[in-house]
Amino acid sequence: MKFSCEKLVLQNAIATASRAVAGKSSIPALEGLLLVCQGESLTVTGYNMQLGIRTRFSCDMEEEGSLVLNARLFGDIVRRMPDDTLTFLSDEKLSVKLHCGDADFDIVGLPAADFPELPEVEEKNTVELPEKTLRAMIQQTSFAVSTNEARPVHMGSLFEVSPTELSVVSVDGFRLALRKEKLEHPAGGVFSFVAPGTALNEVEKVCEDIDECAKITLGDRHILFEIGETELICRRLEGEFLDYKNAIPRKNSVRLLVDTRTMMESLDRVSVVISEKLKSPVRCLFGNNRVTFSARTASGDAKDVCKVEGNGGDLEIGFNNRYLSEALRYAPADTVYLEMNSGISPAIVVPVDENDDSFLYMVLPVRLKA
Numbered sequence: 001m002k003f004s005c006e007k008l009v010l011q012n013a014i015a016t017a018s019r020a021v022a023g024k025s026s027i028p029a030l031e032g033l034l035l036v037c038q039g040e041s042l043t044v045t046g047y048n049m050q051l052g053i054r055t056r057f058s059c060d061m062e063e064e065g066s067l068v069l070n071a072r073l074f075g076d077i078v079r080r081m082p083d084d085t086l087t088f089l090s091d092e093k094l095s096v097k098l099h100c101g102d103a104d105f106d107i108v109g110l111p112a113a114d115f116p117e118l119p120e121v122e123e124k125n126t127v128e129l130p131e132k133t134l135r136a137m138i139q140q141t142s143f144a145v146s147t148n149e150a151r152p153v154h155m156g157s158l159f160e161v162s163p164t165e166l167s168v169v170s171v172d173g174f175r176l177a178l179r180k181e182k183l184e185h186p187a188g189g190v191f192s193f194v195a196p197g198t199a200l201n202e203v204e205k206v207c208e209d210i211d212e213c214a215k216i217t218l219g220d221r222h223i224l225f226e227i228g229e230t231e232l233i234c235r236r237l238e239g240e241f242l243d244y245k246n247a248i249p250r251k252n253s254v255r256l257l258v259d260t261r262t263m264m265e266s267l268d269r270v271s272v273v274i275s276e277k278l279k280s281p282v283r284c285l286f287g288n289n290r291v292t293f294s295a296r297t298a299s300g301d302a303k304d305v306c307k308v309e310g311n312g313g314d315l316e317i318g319f320n321n322r323y324l325s326e327a328l329r330y331a332p333a334d335t336v337y338l339e340m341n342s343g344i345s346p347a348i349v350v351p352v353d354e355n356d357d358s359f360l361y362m363v364l365p366v367r368l369k370a
Contacts, residue, residue: 001090002062002090003059007078014071017033017046019202022047032115034047034115038061038066042061050234051234054230065090082102086098121217121219122220126187130212131214137168141179142157143326144172144361153194156196156197157200166181167180171244176247180358207227212228222235249348254312263328264329285316286313315340317342320366327361336349346363
């Protein structure tokens with residue numbers, strides 16, 4: 001195999017595919033990247049048996065071929081090379097010569113046959129949406145993905161697709177995050193699936209802030225994300241996802257207009273006395289056009305007042321400071337409605353526009369001590 005390309009282009013491809021490389025494996029090839037030089041392009045693939053990432057780019061190819069190189073070693077070498085044209089040459093014995101500027105390296109690869117094949121995703125249903133939209137929807141819901149292995153299906157996000165709309169939902173037993181977007185391109189039918197949170201984090205990193213469309217293909221067992229010249233394949237999570245629509249309170253007696261940044265800053269101030277060792281809920285007293293936040297731990301007491309619009313009826317309720325703050329932070333709006341009903345019912349963050357249902361965040365309360 002022999003090809004040449006710009007060092008930075010290869011470096012970016014290695015960085016992308018390496019996100020799916022196994023840290024330690026009994027199969028040496030899984031700690032490596034599969035390089036396939038064919039036609040006028042080089043394909044770089046990483047795979048850890050749960051997640052596979054394959055990316056390709058154009059190169060000046062002189063001789064076709066394929067082999068596996070240790071991802072960490074190969075990545076370190078390329079990253080340290082000067083910004084110049086890199087030449088790659090390998091022989092039948094899998095000896096590899098790398099040349100770039102005045103730098104030369106000789107390393108040894110593994111046979112391409114040692115690298116497990118990525119699953120084939122048969123096209124059952126597909127949906128397309130702009131990369132920046134997919135990226136935003138994942139970013140604004142993934143923080144609520146569960147890390148509790150007792151319910152594996154909640155360690156991912158639920159994608160619900162209709163011909164005109166995509167919904168992404170994450171739950172972790174303490175909060176819920178929901179994002180909806182209208183589809184510019186009609187989807188192929190009505191379907192749903194749960195994608196692992198770990199895979200979605202990588203999809204978010206691969207997506208760019210552009211209008212180019214990303215394509216999601218649903219297979220029997222796997223999901224394929226096609227983003228530009230990169231493909232990401234992951235296994236679907238099986239199981240019964242929470243019936244979230246029935247979990248969201250519909251009628252809430254308290255509705256307050258909140259500036260998200262102002263309330264986050266107020267929460268941040270009273271959270272100074274809270275830590276991993278010294279945990280405490282934030283006590284919230286919702287009055288007329290104001291909410292009083294307070295927290296008490298062995299470190300000390302903290303109190304702050306945040307201005308809002310509306311009357312909370314002196315409702316007192318406790319929240320995990322981080323959960324409430326994240327619901328406000330990831331809501332894609334500067335002002336939102338904060339809706340509540342009682343001291344033991346969830347708080348809901350929704351858009352100000354009555355006709356807008358593009359996001360909803362729900363946070364369960366924490367029981368307060370007298």
